Amino acid sequence: MTLNTTPLQVENLAVARGGLAVLEGVSFSLSRGAALVLRGPNGCGKTTLLRTIAGLQPALSGHIGLEPDAMAYAGHSDGVKPALTVTENLRFWADIFGTSTIETALTQFNLVALKDRPAGTLSAGQKRRLGLARLLVTGRPMWILDEPTVSLDAASTAMFAEAVRAHLQGGGMALVATHIDLGLAEAQVLDLTPFRAKAPALDDFDEAFL
Template sequence: MTLTITDLSCRRGETTVLHGVTFAVGAGEALVLRGANGAGKTTLLRTLAGLTPPMTGSVVPDLCAYAAHADGLKGQLTVAENLTFWAHVFGTRDIAPAVVAFDLAPLLSRRVADLSAGQKRRAALARLPLTGRPVWLLDEPTVSLDADNVARFAAAAGAHLAGGGSAVIATHIDLGLPGAATLDVSRFAASHAPDAHDPFAEAVE
């Protein structure tokens, strides 16, 4: 399944940040988003995830799993309870493969509120394979992870791609994903193509 983005314009608040974004990511492929802080990487991912409506353009398909800066876990529940909840939401039921992929077995009975930042991040990322969604949208997924767990995440992402999935990842590190392409989002900065209807467009960096 190919993720196709056509002539997408994205807004942050009242400001047009990106304009004319067009690319495609095929099955088994990863696209790494680059750009300075504030360039629009998070804005683009939120738009692709359907959290912020696009101003113009289209995203096909919309079967995406999104992992943002927030971990999205219930602190008073255990790791096992959190993962089981998400597995039931998406109908995948079995959490065992995700537990193995992110080395969570020793943490299953612990409350999320009692975990370190890195442990919370691993538990949050373990939700991705539970969704069964073909497209992963990832915003700095390796924040708070040590080198061993960055490698675990890269292996999980590689397995997703090998299984025919795809990924769009905002990251400043090299995850070693075979054949990953790179896209600098600054090429789509709205300041390069001002919107006559947007008085804020000229101010976008």
Template sequence: MELRVTDLACARGGLPVLEGVSFALAAGRALILRGPNGVGKTTLLRTLAGLQPALEGSVSHPPETIAYAAHADGLKATLSVAENLAFWARIFGTGDIAPALDRMHLRDLADRPAQNLSAGQKRRLGLARLLVTGRPIWMLDEPTVSLDTASVALFGAVVREHLAGGGLALMATHIDLGLDEAEVLELSRFRADPRRAADVFDHGFDEAFL
């Protein structure tokens, strides 16, 4: 299992933000994306997850292996905690939600509608979806938002278990999750030359996909 990125260029709002991004991430390893606000962390994750097209370069990984968690928790407000997880388990064909409920400390909240959860509880439920996907590549955009210190430590332990089981994780975060298996990729050195924007529009890049 490996995620390999080669000379990737990606855009936000039709304008190039990153170019020449290259790295390889093997099973059992994590990569932390760092850089100032607006550098392109979210844009890179969305591109790698296949939610928007790359301008250049390639992304190589086995098919159907990526689980993406964005800023939004992606919950059905009127469904209970258990029903939300069961929905995603059916989508991914993995079945049992009990381990995810237990691992993210949601067992006592299983029957509570998602709309009645606190912000931190909603975040834990959103992250619990990763555990029912059965997918080995986790791409996470600021996963610890709204989590208290104890929940950050809990999530860090979940990621370590995922890596120990042969998974890999790519995440944008400024929080130390205590991952000895993690490397850091500073994105500032991949900032795109703004003069490339004219070339992008000259070649008919379709902004509707962003």
């Protein structure tokens, strides 16, 4: 399937966590068929940046040139419903996003043998595979991925990387925060360290809290 979409344009973006700026002046573009890997130390603002781009929280300033309804976000939570089976979970999301098939998702993430199992009985790695399989039923061109390989073994990580490559070859895009080398030859790398916001001066705090 070829996905038709405009590129992602991020211009001079500033994002905050807990009311304090963590990144400022972030600018990049991402075209069809391309991936961008975000790097930086823990706590530098990778998750905050991804959530802001996905439309889950407001930016302090700047511009995001792609609508949230073109994006699918996979965060730290697997987002599965434990009482539903693997198949029922995927069909639920397929209905939400208006897509018609879940077979590719079951196959690509090696879930066929587990399709009738309640999600609550799956191992941590199996739940993670199910959570990531949701990406394939969204039909959305922009995948925003926050440490997607957590709980995955080496074989499942390779399986996920292959799914990302197939998505890119179909004209999709991926924005990924990860410390793992996914082997994506197409991926650019953006180090967020230069964009870290300066700590506020002491005079900027309300003296009542000192």
